[in-house]
Amino acid sequence: MEQRRPILTLKTGTFFLSPAIFFVILFLIVPFVWIIVVSFTNQSLTGATALNPEFVGLQNYLDLFNFDTWLTRGNFGSSMIITLEFVIGSAWIGQVVLGMGLAIAFYRRKGALREFVNTLVILCWIIPDVVVAFSWSAYLDRDYGTLNAILNLIGLGRPDWQLAFPLFAIILFNSWRGAAFSMLLFSSALATIPPSYLETAEVAGASFWQKQRDIILPLLRGHILTDMVLITLWTFNTFSPFLLTGGGPAFKTEVISIFTYRIAFKFFDFGMGGAIAVVAMVINFALALVYLLMLRKQAVYS
Amino acid sequence: MASIVLKDLSKTFGKVVAVDQVNLTIQDGEFFALLGPSGCGKTTTLRMIAGLETPTSGTIFIGDQDMTNCNPRERDVAMVFQDYALYPHMTIEENVGYPLKVRRINQAERKQRVTDVSNNLGIGSLLERRPGQISGGQQQRAAVARAVVHHAQVFLFDEPLSNLDAKLRFESRGFLKHLQKELQITTVYVTHDQAEAMALADRIAIIDHGKVAQVGSPQEVYLRPQTVFVASFLGNPPMNLLPCKLDLAKRQVQINGSQIDVSQVSQINGIKTLVSEGENLSLGIRPEHISLYAEETAQAFPAELYVTQPLGSEVLVTLQVAETTVSVRLFTDEPPELPRRVWLKPDPKRILLYRTDGNLVA
Numbered sequence: 001m002e003q004r005r006p007i008l009t010l011k012t013g014t015f016f017l018s019p020a021i022f023f024v025i026l027f028l029i030v031p032f033v034w035i036i037v038v039s040f041t042n043q044s045l046t047g048a049t050a051l052n053p054e055f056v057g058l059q060n061y062l063d064l065f066n067f068d069t070w071l072t073r074g075n076f077g078s079s080m081i082i083t084l085e086f087v088i089g090s091a092w093i094g095q096v097v098l099g100m101g102l103a104i105a106f107y108r109r110k111g112a113l114r115e116f117v118n119t120l121v122i123l124c125w126i127i128p129d130v131v132v133a134f135s136w137s138a139y140l141d142r143d144y145g146t147l148n149a150i151l152n153l154i155g156l157g158r159p160d161w162q163l164a165f166p167l168f169a170i171i172l173f174n175s176w177r178g179a180a181f182s183m184l185l186f187s188s189a190l191a192t193i194p195p196s197y198l199e200t201a202e203v204a205g206a207s208f209w210q211k212q213r214d215i216i217l218p219l220l221r222g223h224i225l226t227d228m229v230l231i232t233l234w235t236f237n238t239f240s241p242f243l244l245t246g247g248g249p250a251f252k253t254e255v256i257s258i259f260t261y262r263i264a265f266k267f268f269d270f271g272m273g274g275a276i277a278v279v280a281m282v283i284n285f286a287l288a289l290v291y292l293l294m295l296r297k298q299a300v301y302s
Numbered sequence: 303m304a305s306i307v308l309k310d311l312s313k314t315f316g317k318v319v320a321v322d323q324v325n326l327t328i329q330d331g332e333f334f335a336l337l338g339p340s341g342c343g344k345t346t347t348l349r350m351i352a353g354l355e356t357p358t359s360g361t362i363f364i365g366d367q368d369m370t371n372c373n374p375r376e377r378d379v380a381m382v383f384q385d386y387a388l389y390p391h392m393t394i395e396e397n398v399g400y401p402l403k404v405r406r407i408n409q410a411e412r413k414q415r416v417t418d419v420s421n422n423l424g425i426g427s428l429l430e431r432r433p434g435q436i437s438g439g440q441q442q443r444a445a446v447a448r449a450v451v452h453h454a455q456v457f458l459f460d461e462p463l464s465n466l467d468a469k470l471r472f473e474s475r476g477f478l479k480h481l482q483k484e485l486q487i488t489t490v491y492v493t494h495d496q497a498e499a500m501a502l503a504d505r506i507a508i509i510d511h512g513k514v515a516q517v518g519s520p521q522e523v524y525l526r527p528q529t530v531f532v533a534s535f536l537g538n539p540p541m542n543l544l545p546c547k548l549d550l551a552k553r554q555v556q557i558n559g560s561q562i563d564v565s566q567v568s569q570i571n572g573i574k575t576l577v578s579e580g581e582n583l584s585l586g587i588r589p590e591h592i593s594l595y596a597e598e599t600a601q602a603f604p605a606e607l608y609v610t611q612p613l614g615s616e617v618l619v620t621l622q623v624a625e626t627t628v629s630v631r632l633f634t635d636e637p638p639e640l641p642r643r644v645w646l647k648p649d650p651k652r653i654l655l656y657r658t659d660g661n662l663v664a
Contacts, residue, residue: 196387203352204401204452205375214400218391 039274046268053271060275074251076276079259083236086171086255091235094175096228099182104216107190118183125180133243136173137162162245166253170241178234182227189223190216222295229291233284256280304365304455304488305330306351311360312512313346320346322512324360328505331486333479335503337493339535343512344492345460351490352381352458365455380449381458384465386441388433394420394444395429401452419451420444423481439470446478450485457482457489463498475501496536500524508532525588525652530660533586539618539629542592543584543656550579555655557585558623560603566650569664573655576663583663586654589631594619595645602645612637621646 008016039060043053064070070077102121106114124132139146140161148158161169193216201211217224239257241247247254247262254262260280264273306328313321321343328334336344349355351362353374362370369377380401388397396403399416407415420426423443428436433444442462449457462478463471479502482489493499499506500520508515508523508531516528527533533541546555546562550573553565562585564570577583595602605621605628612618617637619630621644630646632638655664 194385194387196383196385197389199352199354199374200381200383200387200448201400201404202354203374203377203379203381203458204404204448206400206404207375210404214404215389219389221391 035274035277037274038270039278041271041274043270043274044268045265045270056271060272061279063272064275064279074254076259076279078251079254079256082167082251082253083255085167086174086241086253087232087235089167089171090174090178091231092228094171095178095182095231095235096224098175099179099184099227100186100220100224102179102183103186103190104212106187108195121180121183124176125178129177129240130243132177133173133240136169136176136244140169163249166245166249170244170253170255173244174235174238174241177240178231182231185223185227186220189220193219225291225294229287233287236284236287237280305332305363306334306365306456306488306490307361307363308347308351309361309363311347311350311362312358313343313350313355314358319512321350321357324509324512324514326507326514326517328488328490330365330488333482333489333491333502333504335491335493335499335506336509337496337499337506337535338509338515340494342509344494344509347509348381348458348460348490348492351456352379353377377456378454379456379458380452380454381460382445382449382462384461386433386445386462386465388441388444388448390433392432393429394425394431394433394436397433397444398429398447398451401448405452415451416447419447423447423450438466439474442466442470442474443477446481450481455488457487459489459491461493462491463493464495471498478502497538500536508535510535526654526662527586528662530584530586530656533654533656537588539589541586541588541654542626542628543586544623544626544628546583546585548577548579548581548583548655550574550577555583555585557603558605561601562603562648562653563601563650564653564655564664567653567655567664568651573664577657582658584656584658585648586656587648587652589618589629590633591649591652592628592630593647593649594630594632594640595647596641597645599645599647601650602647605644605646607640607642607644610637610640 006013038053040055040057041053042056042059064076067077069075071081072078102117106117138144140148142148142158142160142163145161147161152158159165197215197219198211201215206214237257238255239261241253241255242258242261245253247258256276257280260273260276263269263276306326308324308326311321311324312319324343324347326334336347338344346355350357351364353369353372353376357370360370361368364377364379388394389400392400395413395416398420399412402412402415416429417426420429423446425436425440425443425447428440428444433441436444442465445462459478463474466474475498482502491499491502503520505517505519506523507517510529510531516523516532518526523532524536527536527541530543533543544557546557548555549561552561553563553570554561555564556562593602598604603623605623608620608622608627610617610619612635615633615635617632617634619632619640621628621630623646628646654662657663
């Protein structure tokens with residue numbers, strides 16, 4: 001094959017790229033390194049340590065992983081457990097499973113119902129976060145909310161959703177918001193499966209569940225993996241629940257991103273905030289690594 | 303083992319009538335072909351037998367049982383698709399054994415039956431491979447093995463040979479016919495390839511615009527097509543159809559200024575009730591039933607030579623008769639030297655006469 005000649009010399013190319021490289025370094029690499037440095041100090045926003053932070057070694061990390069108190073509400077361990085519940089509830093069940101269910105339900109179907117549901121689901125996805133959070137707030141409000149108006153009408157009373165079931169409220173909110181992505185991804189993946197695969201199975205006598213288990217799931221393996229990792233990462237890092245509950249009541253919905261925010265920007269403890277961010281980053285890296293390894297394994301397999 | 307009866311079977315998609323009042327009886331153990339151009343409704347008919355489409359109206363009996371509204375799994379049929387539909391994530395063994403797996407047959411028996419069938423079909427050494435690692439012909443055999451393995455009472459084939467090259471197609475044709483004769487399982491075979499239908503089937507139904515144009519053995523439909531559509535669909539090249547004028551009293555037709563005697567045409571005596579004196583008809587004659595003369599001959603009509611095509615064991619001659627193109631097949635391996643103007647004499651016993659509405663009258 002003929003060697004391709006670059007249309008720009010290395011010098012010109014570097015010149016054109018330099019603004020982008022500059023901003024990437026300024027806003028990504030520098031904070032990235034800075035946060036690691038900060039996590040080993042007692043830097044804060046105000047007070048003596050704001051100007052002259054001291055190096056405290058691993059103290060911030062030791063405080064985070066202080067196993068005597070870390071499961072107490074408002075501490076790191078407790079926040080991790082809430083995050084885990086939030087990820088399982090709103091990412092795996094509420095988005096991956098629900099998105100796949102919707103995609104399968106509308107597989108090779110046409111008509112008004114499909115278009116209607118599609119439009120609704122995608123609408124949920126494209127409306128800005130703040131608007132959605134406000135709508136949910138209004139929907140779940142104890143005295144004036146739509147949901148309680150309906151429940152009250154059929155005689156089920158007026159529970160205070162955001163006080164009594166705060167975690168459930170943000171799980172619902174995040175699922176509602178994100179299911180569209182998984183649905184679209186699985187719909188397009190399903191469309192690549194030739195109809196004859198399922199028809200052959202049908203004629204051979206396979207039931208609905210046998211078809212899902214033996215044909216759809218194995219063929220969508222790669223898509224499920226991709227979807228799962230992406231959604232998990234997004235959900236792990238999302239800050240939107242803050243708009244609905246502010247992390248409360250009593251830290252009950254304080255997922256790791258909100259926890260970081262509170263420590264760093266409400267308690268002004270940058271050192272501790274940095275340490276949490278670094279731990280979160282390590283978890284993200286681990287997830288991404290697992291994903292890449294599994295993708296590579298899959299490539300070898302096929 | 304089962305016969306199949308289709309009664310007044312229709313299927314419409316919106317306003318499009320895909321299958322229109324089809325009535326067919328397929329005998330137990332018969333190899334039956336549904337033949338027609340693409341979009342004629344043959345595949346839809348097959349899919350209704352399989353249970354993959356629900357008929358708009360009409361009834362389907364498989365082995366005396368009304369199966370019109372049954373699920374595919376209750377019908378005990380096996381189907382082979384054009385793309386074979388082998389599952390890429392399963393080995394050939396898992397693919398072939400899949401119908402047994404969904405029927406919850408235990409692993410030992412499954413393995414035994416898959417091995418038997420695969421050895422029988424010549425793919426016994428490929429069981430560990432995946433579909434992507436074997437050739438098109440082997441894939442086709444694997445798909446057939448999957449259909450054979452669970453002893454269904456009916457086989458349904460949807461153009462199973464069209465993805466193969468010409469040489470493999472010929473091989474697979476023999477393989478399928480041999481297998482069907484060995485297993486004696488009622489088979490419905492959909493194809494648009496008339497040679498395939500003729501070569502394989504005990505009987506053929508030619509479908510045109512959702513309707514059955516003719517049903518019969520390959521010989522019947524080839525030699526006595528009931529309509530102009532069937533005549534021009536079967537044969538390569540198809541039957542010649544020449545406009546002619548009927549002289550009832552003399553039992554003659556006039557073509558290109560010559561008189562051709564039609565008194566030996568079968569059923570010529572019944573023609574009086576169907577046509578009137580002097581009516582314009584089409585004379586149908588197969589390319590191999592025409593003799594070619596260099597000089598003027600009795601019972602022959604003149605034609606202009608267009609081109610000759612030697613095909614090895616035979617020579618195909620194309621000519622012009624007035625506005626119509628005529629093909630003549632000569633069984634010779636030496637291309638003849640022909641003058642520009644020749645005379646064509648149809649075999650008087652092989653002549654067919656069609657009315658302008660396309661129906662056979664004699």
